[in-house]
Amino acid sequence: MEFLFKNAVEIAKKICLMKVEEGDIIVDATMGNGNDTAFLCSLVGETGKVYAFDVQETALNNTRKCLLEAQYQQRAQLILDGHENMDRYVTAKVKLILFNLGYLPKGNHAITTKKETTLKAVEKSLDALEESGVLLLVLYPGHLSGREEKEALEYFTSNLNQKRYTVTKHSFLNQINNPPELICIEKNR
């Protein structure tokens, strides 16, 4: 039996499935091993485009491999730079931006997203979103810097103008060890 709300990443993917259409331009703000990038490439089709960011060369190599296997290499632009610089690369308005925060599970845990740069990137993302576009933030409060990042993002997003943005949070109330959570921001028309 498939769970409706298995975990924060799966909820984020369900929202992507509801929102993204063939031909859309979207951003994967943290490409990691490329699983999310490949999934997003499958949604935008041959006529869409995914901009994917990471600060680790390993992430780009792994993602390139992942996209080659699925034959999606034409659908994505892989960028070796922090998402806080996304405005240097993404000039068009985009339908959806996904941040799957934290560190690579089998990688160097010291290379993790940090609240200062994430906040900068989220501000730029709000500008880059088209009307009724969606910003998804998967948070990992199970480690210290992830907890600080979550608190900073909750504070920032709960102060967004409600006429302009609808902000929701999805958390797992009866699970132990601070499981991942999801913040979803929809830009109102």
Ligand SMILES: C[S@@+](CC[C@H](N)C(=O)[O-])C[C@H]1O[C@@H](n2cnc3c(N)ncnc32)[C@H](O)[C@@H]1O
């Ligand atoms: C949880 S992993 C992403 C998982 C990935 N989406 C996947 O499908 O495998 C988080 C990634 O964020 C990256 N990262 C850390 N700081 C970043 C930054 N400032 N800009 C972009 N990526 C960053 C890390 O290098 C790491 O690969």
